Amino acid sequence: MEMGPLLSFGVGLLLLFLWARYKGIAYVLVHHRWIFVCLFLLPLSVLFDIYYQFRAWVVQKLHSAPRQHNLRVRNIQEQVREWKKEGQRTYMCTGRPGWLTVSLRVGKYKKTLKNITINLMDVLEVDAERMVVRVEPLVSMGQLTAHLNPMGWTIPVVPELDDLTVGGLIMGTGIESSSHIYGLFQHSCVAYELVLADGSHVRCTPEENSDLFYAVPWSCGTLGFLVAAEIKMIPAKKYVKLHYEPVRGLKTICKRFAEESEKKENHFVEGLVYSMDEAVIITGVLTNEADQSKINRIGNYYKTWFFKHVENHLKTNKTGTEYIPTRHYYHRHTRSIFWELQDIIPFGNNPVFRYLFGWMVPPKISLLKLTQGEAIRKLYEQHHVVQDMMIPMKSLEQCIETFHSDIKVYPLWLCSFILPNNPGMIHPKGNEAELYVDVGAYGEPKMKHFEAMASTRQIEKFVRSVHGFQMLYADSYMTREEFWEMFDGSLYHKLRKQLQCNDAFPEVYDKICKAARH
Secondary structure, X not given: OOHHHHHHHHHHHHHHHHHHHHHHHHHHHHHOOHXXXXXXXXXXXXXXXXXXXXXXXXXXXXXXXXXXXXXXXXXXXXXXXXXXXXXOOOXXXXXXXXXXXXXXXXXXXXXXXXXXXXXXXXXXXXXXXXXXXXXXXXXXXXXXXXXXXXXXXXXXXXXXXXXXXXXHHXXXXXXXXXXXXXXXXXXXXXXXXXXXXOOOEEEEOOOOOHXXXXXXXXXXXXXXXXXXXXXXXXXXXXXXXXXXXXXXXXXXXXXXXXXXXXXXXXXXXXXXXXXXXXXXXXXXXXXXXXXXXXXXXXOXXXXXXXXHHHHHHHHHOOOEEEEEEHHXXXXXXXOXXXXXXXXXXXXXXXXHHHHHHHHHOOOOHHHHHHOOOXXXXXXXXXXXXXXXXXXXXXXXXXXXXXXHXXXXXXXXXXXXXXXXXXXXXXXXXXOOOEEEEEEEEEEOOOOOOOOHHHHHXXXXXXXXXXOOEEOOOOOEOOOHHHHHHHOOOHXXXXXXXXXXXXXXXXXXXXXXXXXXXX
């Protein structure tokens, strides 16, 4: 009779111990994640890279990419037709695991949908005469610049991180410091090829199947499966001549950034905002000539992280000019994942760490996602922000003030872009092209009582009010009605009905909303 209370007491103590231990482990993984990252994920990331580089080499050596491409596309068509024969019991989606995407969120919807295997990761053709490169959707930015730069070419918009893929940048979006001239990544594309819901293979351009061409960007794979894209090329040069200008005062920061963004002679423009009143505006031009004493190979593994290097100009209050090898510039924020890595490995920019272990940096975002677990993910979500909001340049000052009051994350990344008045999910409010700016917030909020949902909804509300847009890779807390208030769904829904997508693919909102992501 007395064993019952004792047993209950013992079980209670055990549960309390396990709970405390779990909370302790959870705390370590959220606040001291560097232990796990340094011991396990960095070496694993190196092996991951070696595997994919070897795999790419084998594919290039043993197979002719253009010849194999047609076979792989036919295989996708067969999978779609087989799905139709099975009775279309559920929607289709790509079979690529959610943890492999660069977005920090895992697509839970993949577990319940029909996964279509898409193994398309080759550069198919470099057409120097047309100045176009044709690629498969899983080609990454690192892979593409490594392929094109030795041939004397590059693409107009090279979004930052090495692992970003062509398909993700088209179906989602991509931006870079050259976007004030060329627009978003999608605006450098001249053709898409897709496998549609009926299994047909179509090509679309601004002249051929033009509605589909303009509806594909931002559609997140809900109009068809992207199997190839043609992207404009421009001649590459050896160096980027960068100029750093420290600026103080919010009004002055916004004014100077807008002025530099209007100058087409600047090949690159970006701003790093270190506090509400302090920023460095960076402008660059491509060149083949360089002062050898001012060359900074910022991409070398032992070099200071780029955002920390830029911050020195703010601390010394001095302007500066230097030359960075072009490919190093394109991927300047890769090693530190912008500034995300300082929250994961606080001592990662220490010279000793860089020289001894910097060659393994950065850890793969996909592996960070794969190993975080559901409980840890929820805790991490409450201590971390990853958002990109695109707003008209005229609203930049108000936007920074809103970010400061609602999340207080620094640095902020400013990247301007010209938004043409094309059909599709995003376009200016008026009838003419307009200069926009992407405000990127990545890191730990410094608000005392930060609450992810409430704070993000406040920012989303502001962005809608100024006719701005939220990048779809990030956490969205909008309702369906609020989402379609932000985005123009007229062409998208027309194509969904016309191409019989409503029974084949989920609506884009149902792929990016919280319920689908977690």
